[in-house]
Amino acid sequence: MKRIKLPSLTQWHRWLGLVLSGWVLLMAVTGSMLLFKNQWLMWQYPSLRLDNPVSQATSATIADRYTAGYAYLPTDGRPWFELVDGEGNHHYFGPQGEQLLTRAPYADTVSWFVELHHHLALDEFGKDILGVLSLFALVLITTGLVRWWPKRQWRWKNLAVRFYNPFSAKGMQTLWQLHRSTGAIVFIPVALLMLTGSAIMYAGTVKNGLAAVLPMTPSQIHHSLPKRSATHWQERFAIAHTVLPDADIRLIYLDSGRMRLKWPDEWHPNGRNYIAFDETGTLSNITDVRTRPLGEQVSHMIYPLHVAAIGGTTMTLIILAGGLALLLLPVTGVWFYLKRRTKR
Template sequence: MASTPLTTHAPPRRRVRAVLSWLHLWVGLTVGIVFALCSLAGTVLVFHVDLLKLQHPQLAQHAPVADGRVLARLIERWGPEGMRSLDLPREDLPVWQAYFEDGHRQYFAPEDGALLLYRSHHDDVLMWLHEWHVELLGGKTGKEVLGVFGWTSLALVLIGLYLWWPRSGRYLAQLKVHAGPPVRRWLSWHRSSGVVLLPLLLLATVTGIGMVYGRGFQKVFVAAFGGENVKAPELPKDTASIDWTKAIAQARAALPDARLARVSVPDPDEGVVAFRAQANGEWHPVGRSTVSLSREGRVLQTVDATTHRLGLRMSQALYPLHVGAVGGTTMKWVTAVIGLLPAFLLVTGFLFWRRRRGHR
């Protein structure tokens, strides 16, 4: 961040640079604070499941078995109280994870459906950080504000790149990190870290914006590269009971190479039973593949997300890229480190500005 005096007597290019430098400083010291705090929360959330099991070791003391009889009891007991979907037990979180309309989550033992844990952003720090990271604790309005901050942060990053850009042949010299004096040290640390890690910072920022404006991004990707969402089938209202053991077996048979990940809780008279699955090759940790069944267990539709055209696959890749679900443990740690970068840029930029002002 550099504060260059604005002057109407300087050449046009220098005036543009002065304006951009001023914006980079003062917008960075305001919007940059929110950007940094959101990113720090994201760093923690990369390890959400690991930290959850560390906080509540009882969640890891089970075999990851999805019993249809247990699922039936859970839906009968908790469906009327706002339970909308459940994640099936899996290796890294071997319990039923239920999502409720008001945003809270509950965790149930896979053996008998016993309630193990209740969490909401009011009483759980990880849930609170999640609400802050995705909507600034402000619901739909907070999410819209976060989107504006995201675009502004992207502009700051690009302005910083423009201000750093050296003359031809001086790129390595411009990347050199200096130990002193303080003004030069903070400026070189600020610039060099931002430029070296720029691709990853852009990836995190753009995918974050893309998640806020998911529909808009999907329209752009689909228009440019093809693909369209497959509409779920519709059936007349039906009150027949569901054999959940059969439903799970049928869904697995419909996508034999996929992992069943989530089931939606149907309304009492809804005719379609919907599962989400993670097919081989999918990046999304829950998967975007789907299986739709009738209440009697007849397969109505099977969608393998890996067969979608490029545009839709690009849209569906935004979330896994943002949370570090691609590339295994290495990418997970890289994503966590990138979450620290905005705070580092904020601090070094501020220290440079303060030191420089003190020398005037």
């Protein structure tokens, strides 16, 4: 009986790289640009360059005019009031409640980059595809590191790159060394992007798994529910400030009367604390993330790591380095493969 020969580690790495190269490039370009989404929007639309954030009172007045969709409250880095209606149109409002801009879905490059990076412009089906591709990408970078790992004593020359014209005969050496050394040097940021990206695609499963592993609740806090009715958003904001006085309101859901709040030391840019009002406008539920299982709190740190929402400029540079490496790795890898086939 003939013995079946399994693919070697090199073959796995090569074929996974060839199959995933286009997708990796797409994720690297869109993800790197979206790190600077707010700055990009202000550059493309000068009307969004506001001196001061829109006030909460003005935001509440604008929100009262809508009954569907959701809205982001202004911050220092995003000073406008941004409302997304039921059809996916983004409306931007200024300090006096004036409408500055409306962006329809797929109406500009920013929108395309968001849709492609989040779900390949295929809605929920695209998220399923991204989840599978992210898992294969983890295998890809792991096999690459294992192949590079020195079999004997580690030396700095293991990271050396001799630069030749990549179109010349010696260019193969440069492409190979650049591919190998980039993957080794920037492995941690790249692995962080792949791990967090995969976890975001399977957020529910990851959250439940971490909560099962770390079920303890660090804090036992109880909040009273004020019984007064609040039919307007300004009244709801006032109740929220009473119940969670140190938390900032970041996101409101116009059709359900819910809002999300962020504690000062919380990683997630929009927070994971919820306040909900029933159909009569009475406060019906409070979810304080500090009272949730430790594993669930850890799961809320995944997205901020992926988008560099913490750590300031240092973390942004680390994540950007990972994105740039994901641009260079597929280009050098596929180019080297094609040159070697041509040579043969």
